[in-house]
Amino acid sequence: MSSTFGRVFRVTTFGESHCRAVGAVLDGCPARLPLTAADIQPQLDRRRPGQSGIATQRREADSVTILSGTEDGLTLGSPIGLYVANRDQKPEDYADMVAIPRPSHADYTTLMKYGVKASSGGGRSSARETIGRVAAGAVAEKLLRTWHGVEIVAWVGSVGDIDAPAVDTQTLTRDEVDRDIVRCPDAAAAARMVAAVETARDRGDSIGGIVHCVCRNVPAGWGEPVFDKLEACLAQAMLSLPATKGFEIGSGFAGARMHGSVHNDPFCLKGDRLGTVTNHSGGVQGGISNGEPILMRVAFKPPATIALPQATVDCDGRPVTLEARGRHDPCVVPRAVPIVEAMAALVLADMAVRQRRMMAETA
Amino acid sequence: MSSTFGRVFRVTTFGESHCRAVGAVLDGCPARLPLTAADIQPQLDRRRPGQSGIATQRREADSVTILSGTEDGLTLGSPIGLYVANRDQKPEDYADMVAIPRPSHADYTTLMKYGVKASSGGGRSSARETIGRVAAGAVAEKLLRTWHGVEIVAWVGSVGDIDAPAVDTQTLTRDEVDRDIVRCPDAAAAARMVAAVETARDRGDSIGGIVHCVCRNVPAGWGEPVFDKLEACLAQAMLSLPATKGFEIGSGFAGARMHGSVHNDPFCLKGDRLGTVTNHSGGVQGGISNGEPILMRVAFKPPATIALPQATVDCDGRPVTLEARGRHDPCVVPRAVPIVEAMAALVLADMAVRQRRMMAETA
Amino acid sequence: MSSTFGRVFRVTTFGESHCRAVGAVLDGCPARLPLTAADIQPQLDRRRPGQSGIATQRREADSVTILSGTEDGLTLGSPIGLYVANRDQKPEDYADMVAIPRPSHADYTTLMKYGVKASSGGGRSSARETIGRVAAGAVAEKLLRTWHGVEIVAWVGSVGDIDAPAVDTQTLTRDEVDRDIVRCPDAAAAARMVAAVETARDRGDSIGGIVHCVCRNVPAGWGEPVFDKLEACLAQAMLSLPATKGFEIGSGFAGARMHGSVHNDPFCLKGDRLGTVTNHSGGVQGGISNGEPILMRVAFKPPATIALPQATVDCDGRPVTLEARGRHDPCVVPRAVPIVEAMAALVLADMAVRQRRMMAETA
Amino acid sequence: MSSTFGRVFRVTTFGESHCRAVGAVLDGCPARLPLTAADIQPQLDRRRPGQSGIATQRREADSVTILSGTEDGLTLGSPIGLYVANRDQKPEDYADMVAIPRPSHADYTTLMKYGVKASSGGGRSSARETIGRVAAGAVAEKLLRTWHGVEIVAWVGSVGDIDAPAVDTQTLTRDEVDRDIVRCPDAAAAARMVAAVETARDRGDSIGGIVHCVCRNVPAGWGEPVFDKLEACLAQAMLSLPATKGFEIGSGFAGARMHGSVHNDPFCLKGDRLGTVTNHSGGVQGGISNGEPILMRVAFKPPATIALPQATVDCDGRPVTLEARGRHDPCVVPRAVPIVEAMAALVLADMAVRQRRMMAETA
Secondary structure, X not given: OOOEEOOOOEEEEEOOOOOOEEEEEEEOOOOOOEOXXXXXXXXXXXXXXXXXXXXXXXXXXXXXXXXXXXXXXXXXXXXEEEEEEOOOOHHHHHHHHOOOOOOOOXXXXXXXXXXXXXXXXXXHHOHHHHHHHHHHHHHHHHHHHHHHOOEEEEEEEEEOOXXXXXOOOOOOOXXXXXXXXXXXXXXXXXXXXXXXXXXXHHOOOOEOEXXXXXXXXXXXXXXXXXXXXXXXXXHHHHHOOOOXXXXXXXXXXXXXXXXXXXXXXXXXXXXXXXXXXXXXXXXXXXXXXXXXXXXXXXXXOOOOOOOOOEEEEOOOOOEEEEOOOOOOOOOOHHHHHHHHHHXXXXXXXXXXXXXXXXXXXXX | OOOEEOOOOEEEEEOOOOOOEEEEEEEOOOOOOEOOHHHOHHHHHHHXXXXXXXXXXXXXXXXXXXXXXXXXXXXXXXXXXEEEEOOOOHHHHHHHHOOOOOOOOOHHHHHHHHOOOOOOOXXXXXXXXXXXXXXXXXXXXXXXXXXHOOEEEEEEEEEOOEEOOOOOOOOOOHHHHHOOOOOOOOHHHHHHHHHHHHHHXXXXXXXXXXXXXXXXXXXXXXXXXXXXXXXXXXXXXXXXXXXXXXXXXXXXXXXXXXXXXXXXXXXXXXXXXXXXXXXXXXXXXXXXXXXXXXXXXXXXXXXXXXXXXXXXXXXXXXXXXXXXXXXXXXXXXXXXXHHHHHHHHHXXXXXXXXXXXXXXXXX | OOOEEOOOOEEEEEOOOOOOEEEEEEEOOOOOOEOOHHHOHHHHHHHOOOOOOOOOXXXXXXXXXXXXXXXXXXXXXXXXXXXXXXXXXXXXXXHHHOOOOOOOOOHHXXXXXXXXXXXXXXXXXXXXXXXXXXXXXXXXXXXXXXXXXXXXXXXXEEEOOEEOOOOOOOOXXXXXXXXXXXXXXXXXXXXXXXXXXXXXXXXXXXXXXXXXXXXXXXXXXOOOOOOOOHHHHHHHHHHOOOOEEEEEEOOHXXXXXXXXXXXXOOEEEEOOEXXXXXXOOOOEEOOEEOXXXXXXXXXXXXXXXXXXXXXXXXXXXXXXXXXXXXXXXXXXXXXXXXXXXXXXXXXXXXXXXXXXXXXXXXX | OOOEEOOOOEEEEEOOOOOOEEEEEEEOOOOOOEOOHHHOHHHHHHHOOOOOOOOOOOOOOOOEEEOOOEEOOEEOXXXXXXXXXXXXXXXXXXXXXXXXXXXXXXXXXXXXXXXXXXXXXXXXXXXXXXXXXXXXXXHHHHHHHHHHOOEEEEEEEEEOOEEOOOOOOOOOOHHHHHOOOOOOOOHHHHHHHHHHHHHHHHOOOOEOEEEEEEEEOOOOOOOOOOXXXXXXXXXXXXXXXXXXXXXXXXXXXXXXXXXXXXXXXXXXEEOOEEEEOOOOOOOEEOOEEOOOOEEEEEEEOOOOOOOOOEEEEOOOOOEEEEOOOOOOOOOOHHHHHHHHHHHHHHHHHHHHHHHHHHHHHHO
């Protein structure tokens, strides 16, 4: 039940860390959208392991195949099947971990839930599950760009205690974000972030970070007034990503410290539409977009897999010292950037399709 | 589509600020649960306007009637209809606001979405919509207590810049929370918070705050591994509340600043089950509960309705000065406490029912 | 989970035979549709018990109240709460039936499913549950008429072995259907049907029948190609009604006896659109409407409650003779006519709203 | 939205007639069920084209691959991805059909709905879409057999006007059904049916038929009392299959001609459970299974593709004579047998999983 996301523009993902393939079925995508694998591969490449010295050194091509739903480069309105083969690497890395639940991993809770877990890797909690999301998110982005010129850009705003200075969210591009391997558009902060990741990695440790995201050109009227508020669906989307611990829209937790006279966003005229002078709302009021940029932040904890020895207990409660092997990311936020963009796109595309209907109705 | 929440234990709310009634239909509640209106009314009373000097002075009894789904004090397994009459007060308070969208309210976005909005009050964005949630949440709590002894306690942790010291989340009770009208269990902080709210109110301003929540005795195994991670559903639940801007589980944004060697929660033996030494995870790993207390925080912005004059524009873009009248909360967090508890209960009850099924399957 | 129907235009019903009220919440109805209780009451009156000598002599006013979702006679786009009070009549009629499951009733299966059942009447299997459907269906009809001029007319085609001759489905009206209390538009057949019902009633027996239904002016393009084929959703809708045993669209079972050269509906020009020369398809091809009238038939078994003594066993398997008391319909089809119309309207309104979206997308 | 079926045990299919692959993702299957491709392939082989002289002579291996969701021959509780490659055969067969909508095909309605259609074959309306259903249905059957010993057997009861005599639904096996290529277990009737199909085929015509189905060992308590009545979900399942025109449960349309005193199924003791003396109900009362065999019938129209010339019009309304080429089934019912079984299994598995939950709750 938990593998489907969205109400009308719906993605269902499948695949574990070491099965034959991971992928997604995307149902509810409108017909006649131009779409080929070339629209999808770039975001998979940005998500791919092994892309830089601060990411895991596992190497996977993660090449996508479209199985269904398009013909002659156009969508048919039918479900789009997407598929990325797994390279099988099961045996060596995980063999002796079965009896010792890794701290802050999903091993223990998966076992408590299902009475069984994949013998290796993270099963459905694996980061490889996000491949289906990124592939489907790329289709969502294509739809959003084609229909409305929506632009979605995420970037690394913090690594550990290192915060990047504010960026110009009106103009920031993915090229600017990708100039540095840590995906922070501020060169000086990026350099310090890379050093912090490298230090953590070299110590056998890991480090957390914060991903920021802006969605521009979202028209007013997307999102629904009660349970499917735009910010509520974005919050679910982001907290459904592995390793996330927090979500903010607009002023976020800082907004809780403010007075209304400061926090309120007065209206003003922006060309032929109403806009707001400030944007503490983060582009959303009452759960519905107001035409201003949507601004959010997502907190990622430090990865749970570390090389440093950990004093814990095994499944029977006996004290053990766990030392992880294998190749893992010391910090997930650089690779999380395209994943956050994908989840934002999936939420917005669903709302776009739902609102198209409303506009037709009320017209 | 947006008025239903939950997958198996499902609540559908109805009602606007000034229609005949607000309420909910709760489908998927198991049969044979003891239930009467007396299980529901106390949380509605804690949510009710006019309950203290720092809440809105509107007075509404908000008395609940169960329309269906129970007989002789037991649930039948059929949908539970719940209903609270509205006291009609439409005319005077809102008359001249129609043409001027209130800053940081849902007026403008509702109009952009539907091409129409309720002529007064907040429509579906009204705080009165939360009555259905609180009523249904009380049923969810009854189920969780009866089945598993789950305890849910929320409290005010911050008002503006005033932070309460850490509380003992293992023992905190609602009685302790309710000792002060601001619903902060620390008496000294509470006094300062009340003063801050009164100051804001007297200046015609409003102020934000943060609600904390703990859920105790949640067994391991609740929540699903991908899109319906427990924290993802809690995040959606909380961000679907009016005026919320942020959500944290466990270490939250602070966790993003930590190293894995510190953040990881080693396992230990707690009686006959595995527990964790620390709880940075907030009771959830890989989207599934691990048996530790679930800890979360929700940021509420300052209410948008303030008496201070605001320079804004009307629907045609003409500059106007808006001065709100009426009786409104200068700070929502005291009354938000039972609402946060209700949303936590709705998420957990849905997961409980879904996991009952899993346990049956794997047994 | 089973109390909600529809994907976008969604109705959730509540209420058992003897609780305080029955009703529905209708979510997903577009804004700005003219709607008052006067749009809903007529179909409830056609469904009401006690309306003729061949219906149950219980008398219930079944007067509807709109609780939410409209203002000044227009829908707001928010959930429409609908409510009909039950007249409490619990005690006398059902007292000693608890220990003896009534043959072909839901008593036994409800008990096996829930471990409990309402102490009287049919619980959720009661015909009173259909009140919420009829009320919501009337809103759906208003939408369909307003947007597309859709006309839905059901009638009694058979009672027992008495079949009415074919009617002109292009012109048949509800007034013509209602000319006779059995709701068969052919006067001669109607007279024989009434006699058959009266004979069954006077013998303490009951009798089955078939309801036919036509939906006119449905545009081409409604319905979806796979699981939500228009005929599949209609089949679910009709078989979800109490006492139904079969469903046919277009040629139905007779079509299974035909050759393709006869059954195929060749296209022809009808004004400015393509139509078909014959209509064996019943207005649907590949699950999607083709612009021709939608034609279906629903089989209703004879009511299970009969006054004749029945040899059966009690819950412990001991032989007993059951003699039912109370006032019951000897034949459900006359009162089923507005219920079939309601279910057809709910399916079509959902498809209409879903297709509005598609049209917007592909335009 | 229309490509997903089921509420908890959910299948999503993908694929058109001529894309790279067809398949399904099955979410909600419990963990630890023994499952390999060998559980799935036999039903795909029974569905496969080219298996006999009365089926289409297209030859496709339809070999299934499990992509995810199992390890070491056991399910993991995660989504099961299933995949069958298409053999590409696009060019020659369909080239000149684009401008002429085939009578009683989905060409015209698909075009009206989406503004585009697959250039060849039936797109999503293709019989190849049912491959995903059959594969997922085989998993559902494995679950039902493993948990409850449920047996599902469908057979051909009629071809054109040829009706097989009643069979012993208590004992009928698939082996008995498969003894004849037409899948009618009565040898004499089967011979006449084969002759009827051959005659139709040789004339360039097609012929309809009726598939019967029995589900044995279904425990009491499956199905839900209102919209998700067991018979309602079965009706949707069957009417969602291509070429279906009618559905009956138990007494079906014949039941509408009966009196209650005859139609009612009195209870009796069968071993340690209550059973019924007769089974006009078809194993379902009030939407919930009663422990008796579930009996249903599905009407299939004659295939729309015939070699005989048809007088119709093209998209512009100009009269044309259409002569189909290619290799098509003259009668679908023999190959529909495993598809009907699959759909029955998908409905029952969903209800089984949902009821497991209920049993846990009420225990």
